[in-house]
Amino acid sequence: MFQTETEIEPTIRRAILPVVPAIEFRDVDLAFDDKVILDGISFTVRRGETKIVLGGSGSGKSTIIKLILGLLQPDAGTILVDGEDITQCDEQELTEIRKKIGMVFQEGALFDSLSVYDNVAYRLAEEGIDEDEIEHEVIRMLRFVDLEDAIDKMPIELSGGMRRRVGIARALVGSPSIVLFDEPTAGLDPPTARTMCELAIKLRDLEGVSSIFVTHEMNNLKYLSSEYAIVDGEGRVFFEEEGDKLCLINTKVMMIKQGNIIFDGTDEELQISSDPYIHRFISGR
Amino acid sequence: MNPLSRFLVELQDITFLFWRMLRGLRKQPRYFDEMVRHMDSIGVGSLAIVSLTGFFTGCVLILQAYPTLEYYGAQSSAGQSVAITLIRELGPVLCALMVAGRVGSAISAELGSMVVSQQIDAMRALGTSPARKLVTPRVIALVVTLPLLTVAADIFGLVGGGVIARYLYGLDANSYITSLRNGITIQDIIGGIIKPIVFGFIIGLISCHKGLTTQGGTVGVGKSTTDAVVLSSITVIIADFFLSKVLQGFFGNTLF
Ligand SMILES: Nc1ncnc2c1ncn2[C@@H]1O[C@H](COP(=O)(O)OP(=O)(O)OP(=O)(O)O)[C@@H](O)[C@H]1O
Ligand SMILES: [Mg+2]
Numbered sequence: 001m002f003q004t005e006t007e008i009e010p011t012i013r014r015a016i017l018p019v020v021p022a023i024e025f026r027d028v029d030l031a032f033d034d035k036v037i038l039d040g041i042s043f044t045v046r047r048g049e050t051k052i053v054l055g056g057s058g059s060g061k062s063t064i065i066k067l068i069l070g071l072l073q074p075d076a077g078t079i080l081v082d083g084e085d086i087t088q089c090d091e092q093e094l095t096e097i098r099k100k101i102g103m104v105f106q107e108g109a110l111f112d113s114l115s116v117y118d119n120v121a122y123r124l125a126e127e128g129i130d131e132d133e134i135e136h137e138v139i140r141m142l143r144f145v146d147l148e149d150a151i152d153k154m155p156i157e158l159s160g161g162m163r164r165r166v167g168i169a170r171a172l173v174g175s176p177s178i179v180l181f182d183e184p185t186a187g188l189d190p191p192t193a194r195t196m197c198e199l200a201i202k203l204r205d206l207e208g209v210s211s212i213f214v215t216h217e218m219n220n221l222k223y224l225s226s227e228y229a230i231v232d233g234e235g236r237v238f239f240e241e242e243g244d245k246l247c248l249i250n251t252k253v254m255m256i257k258q259g260n261i262i263f264d265g266t267d268e269e270l271q272i273s274s275d276p277y278i279h280r281f282i283s284g285r
Numbered sequence: 286m287n288p289l290s291r292f293l294v295e296l297q298d299i300t301f302l303f304w305r306m307l308r309g310l311r312k313q314p315r316y317f318d319e320m321v322r323h324m325d326s327i328g329v330g331s332l333a334i335v336s337l338t339g340f341f342t343g344c345v346l347i348l349q350a351y352p353t354l355e356y357y358g359a360q361s362s363a364g365q366s367v368a369i370t371l372i373r374e375l376g377p378v379l380c381a382l383m384v385a386g387r388v389g390s391a392i393s394a395e396l397g398s399m400v401v402s403q404q405i406d407a408m409r410a411l412g413t414s415p416a417r418k419l420v421t422p423r424v425i426a427l428v429v430t431l432p433l434l435t436v437a438a439d440i441f442g443l444v445g446g447g448v449i450a451r452y453l454y455g456l457d458a459n460s461y462i463t464s465l466r467n468g469i470t471i472q473d474i475i476g477g478i479i480k481p482i483v484f485g486f487i488i489g490l491i492s493c494h495k496g497l498t499t500q501g502g503t504v505g506v507g508k509s510t511t512d513a514v515v516l517s518s519i520t521v522i523i524a525d526f527f528l529s530k531v532l533q534g535f536f537g538n539t540l541f
Contacts, residue, residue: 066406069406069409069410070409071406071409071410091414092414094409095409095412095413095414096412098409098410098411098412099412101410103407103410105403105406105407105410107402107403109402109403109404109406109407110404110407111404111407111408112402112404122411122413123411123412126411126412126413127412170411
């Protein structure tokens with residue numbers, strides 16, 4: 001029996017065609033009123049890959065992330081998430097797709113009428129999972145971001161960095177297969193920022209999560225593109241630097257400037273790029 | 286955009302919101318707890334102001350009507366005159382206006398600040414429909430509690446009218462009550478309940494729509510709150526006219 005690709009059920013297609021990228025943009029245009037924000041953007045994030053997105057303030061990074069979730073609709077072009085074209089989906093189909101995406105908002109976007117516990121539990125509670133399981137998962141996630149003590153606090157009582165971490169815990173609950181980080185380390189102290197990067201590395205190397213990591217900080221770029229996580233026999237996680245014997249291939253870097261992608265490749269290529277803008281961006285001068 | 290097409294676009298958006306809300310009612314999860322919570326804050330929370338409004342409206346009605354009635358020697362119809370005006374018109378409309386001011390503004394301010402702080406985006410990103418989670422419980426709570434509040438306002442109004450008739454004008458309490466009971470028909474009462482149900486939908490949908498379409502930061506929240514109250518109040522008053530007309534068509538023009 002023969003079937004063309006389009007006739008196959010999406011779930012089956014995913015199983016038989018593991019090459020379907022996690023996220024794909026094809027010629028996406030977006031303008032607010034007359035102002036062009038994205039001008040024919042195309043890129044892919046492969047399964048298990050982390051894409052670090054660099055770009056100046058206002059270059060359209062958060063907009064790209066919102067497009068992936070279907071919170072905004074593009075004016076033209078196609079956006080595929082796990083091979084499904086989300087620009088053709090209605091709100092209900094989008095809801096299904098969003099279930100496999102975790103999103104860390106730039107400003108946290110916590111529900112300020114709900115406690116930290118309820119914020120983190122939100123997705124599971126909406127799915128009607130029973131209370132014991134939710135509690136177990138919430139505590140596990142809060143321990144992950146080192147905020148167990150804040151479990152009964154309200155968002156208003158937290159510092160900016162703590163809020164960000166609650167936002168991360170909320171995004172990671174339910175083990176989504178795609179995670180979008182919008183500047184997760186902005187406003188965090190260096191050790192905590194480092195922890196956030198380790199978290200992203202663990203998701204990438206140990207859980208096979210595909211992710212987009214928007215950041216301004218070169219430290220993050222360095223950690224994410226040069227370190228990998230391994231587990232020893234006793235389940236302890238270690239981070240090692242890539243060296244001669246192993247080179248990370250699952251982390252890519254992309255730079256956006258005024259709605260265009262001016263660079264898309266590995267971090268080594270980024271470092272040796274001759275573009276003066278890129279050079280200024282990574283060296284800060 | 287000219288005002289007419291803007292009006293049509295808003296009308297279309299509100300209709301879609303209504304439709305999504307109705308669809309949300311059919312499906313799980315139904316957010317029953319939210320609904321009860323909103324009924325408590327809208328219903329119980331508004332009881333005091335609504336009762337007070339009703340009471341003094343009843344008072345002023347009799348205060349103004351009594352001398353005229355006396356002039357024509359129709360003091361015995363005092364109860365009826367208050368009852369009909371209150372139950373048919375003033376009870377539902379004043380109650381809806383009070384609730385539009387108190388609850389409509391609160392709803393659109395709350396939803397508006399959720400939009401501005403990206404909480405609505407976060408909610409959608411986490412796979413919840415804001416129409417179902419936020420709009421449906423609020424609108425249903427309004428539709429259920431507004432008729433009850435109206436009944437409370439009516440009763441307090443009748444009592445207020447009675448108090449003024451008895452103590453200011455010295456009308457016999459029995460005569461007031463008899464006139465009340467003869468004056469009110471079942472049609473009046475049904476009409477007086479149908480109206481607040483419709484007003485509940487109007488206030489709920491307009492306020493939620495205004496809140497969810499807030500644009501432009503904190504200033505936008507202020508603007509959408511004002512819009513919500515103004516627009517729902519005006520719509521209530523306009524709808525009241527047409528509803529009265531329709532109800533008259535159904536029940537016949539049963540005046541005195
Ligand atoms: N709702 C909106 N209406 C109009 N313009 C918008 C809207 N949202 C974003 N923009 C514009 O789109 C551009 C890109 O915004 P975006 O938030 O994607 O930037 P960003 O790259 O995330 O910046 P930052 O690093 O500061 O977070 C900005 O110039 C902004 O002014
Ligand atoms: Mg941004």
